[in-house]
Amino acid sequence: MMDEQFSPDRVRATRERADVELAVAALHPQRFGLSKHRDGWITQVPGLGNVVYASLAWPHAQCPSYDVVNGERVPMDALSFVMQLQAEVWGFPPEFLVPMNILAILADTGGSVLVAYREDQGFNADGWLGFAIALGGRSGTLVSHMLGVREEMRGVRDLGWRLKVLQGYEALRTGHRSAIWTFDPMRGANARLNIEKLGATVRELTIDKYGVLISELYGDVPSDRFTAHWDLVAASTHRRLEDVRLGRYPGPSPDELRAMPEITAENAEELAASAPAFARYRIPADVDSLMLSNPARANEWRTEMRAALAPFMTVKAARISGNAGETPLDIGVDVRYGAYDVVAFASAEAIPSDRENWYILRRRGGLA
Structure with a gap:
């Protein structure tokens, strides 16, 4: 008879607990300053002073804060203020916002509402920095829905990166081993954060995930989205976060990039059939600037x-074989499986003042 102490299930459970303990230590906020x-965390940021990171839940619906509208303070509770921030960052109409009654219960699902703000000003229109x-997700996967950073703070001081690391830490503490979220593949800044700085990989592209979004940020364009998969217990994730923290993650070199075949709409079928270990795909240096200067080209891209x-x-992609008004059962999802994941993102100067952004795809099993 097998000793229960060494049964496969018990050994596996012990190993999984050890993996999570190592992951919690690797993502501990103290490692990141x-x-x-x-009940929260604090760090000093040059030019901002002390920055506080806090979790919000249902009691914050009873906690006063304020927005500023037309130069006047408008009192509101802290969760309603998070609603206003969604509108400010994305330019969404009210029906696209996560409402306060849902924000109030996210912690009960194993999810979270995290905010960053200046300690000397508080979490309000004057002091907020990000959220x-x-x-909480099924099968141990957190579903991250929104990450927003104050416009003048984007791309500097690692505010968004720290919010995501803290989100990962809290996810581990609530029983999650991974996280997923969607992002616009055309936005290099998002790709840099998600793939390069967090170490997430992209396994699928969803066509028109949210339908046509009504948003000042995105405009009237299809909502094609990458899904980022972030393995919170993987040693590779922990190494990436540590390298980024220490400023030593170099990314692919120019020579490595040039050695990879470039994917285009014209050569994609033939190139995929040749099954290269790696390939690269270029996106705009700045899709927002391109939308302003040449919207037709941006949409064509x-x-x-x-x-x-x-x-x-x-x-x-959506499979629509009927009218949802008659029966939603006629609506489903078609999946076409591919052999490649997006595993890296690179940004390089092609010529002065001309930046190139590249996704790097790797064939599964294509790297020893």
């Missing part, structure tokens, strides 16, 4: 991206 501050919203990546990646 944060100190415990009451991250996530839902989005269409080309579908054709270019479809032969390589897993692609999901």
Whole structure:
């Protein structure tokens, strides 16, 4: 008879607990310059002073804060203020916002509402810096829904990166081993954070995930989205976060980039059939600037991206064979499976003042 102490299930459970304990230590906020501050965390940021990171829950619906509208303070509770921040960052209409009654219960699902703000000003229109919203997920996967950073703070001081690391730490503490979220593949800043600085990988492209979004940020364009998969217990994730913290993650070299075949809409089918270990796909240096200067080209590029990546990646699209008004059962999802994942992101100067952004795709099993 097998000793229960060494049964496969018990050994596996012990190993999983050890993996989570190592992950909690690797993502502990103190490793990233944060100190415990009451029920939250605090760090000093040059030019901002002390920055506080805090979790919000249902009691904050009874906690006063304020927005500023037309130069006048408008009193509101802290969760309603998070709603206003969603509108400010994305330009969403009210029906696209996560409402306060849902924000109030996210912690009960194992999710979180995290905010960052200046200690000397508080969490309000004057002091807020960023926020991250996530839902507890099934099978140990957190579903991160929104990450927003004050416009003038984007791309500097690692505010968004720290919010995501803290989100990952809290996810581990609530029983999650991974996290997923979607992002616009055309936005290099998002790719840099998600893939390069957090170490997430992209396994699928979903066509028109949210339908046509009504948003000042995105405009009237299809909502094609990458899904980022972030393995919170993987040693590779922990190494990436440590390298970024120490400023030593170099990314692919120019020579490595040039050695990879480039994917285009014209050559995608033939190139995918040749099954290279790696390939690269270029996105705009700044899609917002391109939308302003040449919106037709920006929209054309989005269409080309579908054709270019479809032969390589897993692609999901709505299957509509009827009218949902008659029966939603006629609506489903078509999946075309691909052999490649997006595993890296690179940004380089092609010529002075001309930046190139590249996704790097790797064939599964294509790297020893």
